Amino acid sequence: MQETGFRKSVIPVTAVLLAILLVWSIASVLLNTPWQKDIYKRAGTQNVGAVEFVKATMAQERPVLPSPQQVAVEVYNTTVKKKVTSKRSLVYHSKITLSSAMLGFAMGTLLGIVLSVAIVYNRALKKSLMPWIITSQTIPILAIAPMIIVVLNSMGVQGLVPKAFISMYLSFFPIVVGMVKGLNSPDTGHMDLMRTYSASNWQSFWKLRLPSSLPYLFTSMKIAIAISIVGAVVAELPTGAVAGLGARLLAGSYYGQTIQIWSALVMASILAGSLVWIVDIVGRLVTHRMGLNHA
Amino acid sequence: MSESVIQVDNLSLTFQTNDGPVHALSEIDLDIQQGDFVSLIGPSGCGKTTLLRVIADLEKATGGSILVNGVSPAAARLARGYGYVFQAAGLYPWRTIAKNVSLPLEIMGLDRTTRKERVARNLALVNLEGFEKKYPWQLSGGMQQRASIARALAVEPDLLLMDEPFGALDEIVRDHLNEQLLALWGKTNKTVVFVTHSIPEAVYLSTHIVVMSPRPGRIQDIVVSNLPRERTLDIRETPEFLTIANRVREGLRAGHSYDDVES
Numbered sequence: 001m002q003e004t005g006f007r008k009s010v011i012p013v014t015a016v017l018l019a020i021l022l023v024w025s026i027a028s029v030l031l032n033t034p035w036q037k038d039i040y041k042r043a044g045t046q047n048v049g050a051v052e053f054v055k056a057t058m059a060q061e062r063p064v065l066p067s068p069q070q071v072a073v074e075v076y077n078t079t080v081k082k083k084v085t086s087k088r089s090l091v092y093h094s095k096i097t098l099s100s101a102m103l104g105f106a107m108g109t110l111l112g113i114v115l116s117v118a119i120v121y122n123r124a125l126k127k128s129l130m131p132w133i134i135t136s137q138t139i140p141i142l143a144i145a146p147m148i149i150v151v152l153n154s155m156g157v158q159g160l161v162p163k164a165f166i167s168m169y170l171s172f173f174p175i176v177v178g179m180v181k182g183l184n185s186p187d188t189g190h191m192d193l194m195r196t197y198s199a200s201n202w203q204s205f206w207k208l209r210l211p212s213s214l215p216y217l218f219t220s221m222k223i224a225i226a227i228s229i230v231g232a233v234v235a236e237l238p239t240g241a242v243a244g245l246g247a248r249l250l251a252g253s254y255y256g257q258t259i260q261i262w263s264a265l266v267m268a269s270i271l272a273g274s275l276v277w278i279v280d281i282v283g284r285l286v287t288h289r290m291g292l293n294h295a
Numbered sequence: 296m297s298e299s300v301i302q303v304d305n306l307s308l309t310f311q312t313n314d315g316p317v318h319a320l321s322e323i324d325l326d327i328q329q330g331d332f333v334s335l336i337g338p339s340g341c342g343k344t345t346l347l348r349v350i351a352d353l354e355k356a357t358g359g360s361i362l363v364n365g366v367s368p369a370a371a372r373l374a375r376g377y378g379y380v381f382q383a384a385g386l387y388p389w390r391t392i393a394k395n396v397s398l399p400l401e402i403m404g405l406d407r408t409t410r411k412e413r414v415a416r417n418l419a420l421v422n423l424e425g426f427e428k429k430y431p432w433q434l435s436g437g438m439q440q441r442a443s444i445a446r447a448l449a450v451e452p453d454l455l456l457m458d459e460p461f462g463a464l465d466e467i468v469r470d471h472l473n474e475q476l477l478a479l480w481g482k483t484n485k486t487v488v489f490v491t492h493s494i495p496e497a498v499y500l501s502t503h504i505v506v507m508s509p510r511p512g513r514i515q516d517i518v519v520s521n522l523p524r525e526r527t528l529d530i531r532e533t534p535e536f537l538t539i540a541n542r543v544r545e546g547l548r549a550g551h552s553y554d555d556v557e558s
Contacts, residue, residue, distance in 0.1 A: 187385075189381050189383050189385040190387065193379070193385055194402075195352075195372070196351055196353070196372065196377070196378075196379040197375065197398075197402045197403070197450075198372055198373045198375060198402075199402045203402050207387075208387070211387070211389050290389035291388050291430035291432060292388055292389060
């Protein structure tokens with residue numbers, strides 16, 4: 001069972017990955033061709049073989065689009081081959097982004113849960129709060145991030161926390177939406193049962209609504225943790241941060257280091273992907289332990 | 296000995312819907328004594344479940360009066376004066392069987408020792424010893440329903456309200472559970488109000504059979520059973536049983552003819 005499930009998921013994922021790499025390679029050759037022609041023209045080189053030409057387009061120093069292997073080599077060099085304390089190590093930068101993303105994710109989850117409980121138990125709050133929560137997500141985060149950082153900075157809050165605020169701003173939303181649905185998910189029979197016991201609001205929350213909402217919470221947390229990383233990276237862009245994956249992206253774009261930009265991007269997505277995977281595993285374990293997978 | 300547990304006087308309940316008012320219950324008069332086993336029988340839409348829900352304070356009557364244990368249904372509910380068994384077992388999937396039975400006891404704030412003792416006793420009563428640590432999905436439908444009966448009994452109510460508890464089960468399991476329920480009732484002198492749409496089930500179990508008819512939901516006939524309190528499944532073959540069953544069937548038919556005239 002386990003093995004076929006593993007195979008079932010590995011084959012399609014690998015196939016898609018290979019397809020992406022293929023498209024990426026072709027795009028990189030096509031996009032780098034003009035510059036490569038230019039180089040040959042200036043050097044007066046003629047009669048370059050097709051294979052040699054393609055190889056050259058995939059090994060430029062500052063390509064328009066770096067080839068997959070260039071990015072892979074760069075990621076390898078800046079993770080495995082560098083000391084983790086080095087400013088050139090992607091592990092070092094990832095750690096900084098990760099720590100603010102995690103703090104933001106924790107704050108966002110907490111805020112989301114608190115808001116959802118308030119909304120579920122108070123009809124007035126549901127009407128008044130929900131529109132504002134939705135509005136908050138329509139504002140482009142790139143516009144609001146610098147202001148949050150500046151405001152917090154003037155209040156003496158610096159370092160990790162302002163960045164975490166951006167992550168929280170993005171991540172509380174899926175939690176609220178998921179948890180409102182989750183806390184309202186018990187069926188009428190289960191709710192009626194609580195009523196026949198004359199259970200207090202607190203008791204029916206603790207013994208019925210909260211356990212019923214956990215599958216919804218984990219689904220929301222998968223979305224929230226991924227956008228927490230996005231939030232942390234975005235927060236590093238306008239603040240002139242010197243460290244973090246966002247700072248690495250920014251530095252790369254200043255100096256036209258496309259390979260560096262792309263490896264930071266790849267690193268961020270690996271990070272987000274792993275986190276989603278971890279939440280998924282934890283969610284499965286918890287719901288399995290609660291016997292909910294069989295319900 | 297005879298003392299009214301449920302007194303219903305000219306009770307009515309009208310739901311306001313977009314298609315106009317729906318008369319779910321109309322002119323209901325009913326007096327249920329301590330130790331009675333009362334079945335509410337009728338076609339769907341006759342208000343039998345609604346009446347049970349009014350008794351349990353899950354619905355509010357819009358007219359007339361009702362007393363449960365001598366007080367209003369709301370007060371009876373707050374005093375935890377009844378146990379309610381739903382049509383679906385409605386066990387919480389994240390709780391073990393023992394934990395499910397213990398749920399109402401936790402809410403009542405009983406201490407751990409009392410809870411443990413009551414859970415064990417009531418699981419034994421429905422023949423579920425040894426299944427304490429199982430989760431609901433590991434049990435058959437019949438066993439789940441027995442667990443839900445144990446959960447209702449654990450509250451130790453004098454009044455048991457049951458809404459088609461065996462409706463979703465097959466004939467054989469249903470017969471078996473009917474026997475067990477009757478034995479339990481014989482042992483405890485509890486008052487039971489039992490909703491069903493099966494004539495044999497109603498006649499086999501009850502001391503009183505309330506025949507209801509729809510549109511508006513009302514009582515067509517109340518059949519008092521002269522069968523002995525102690526019964527076996529064989530009693531269903533006796534002439535007395537068949538006489539009562541016939542009278543119930545006639546009551547149901549009379550209720551339906553009203554429908555035919557109208558449509």
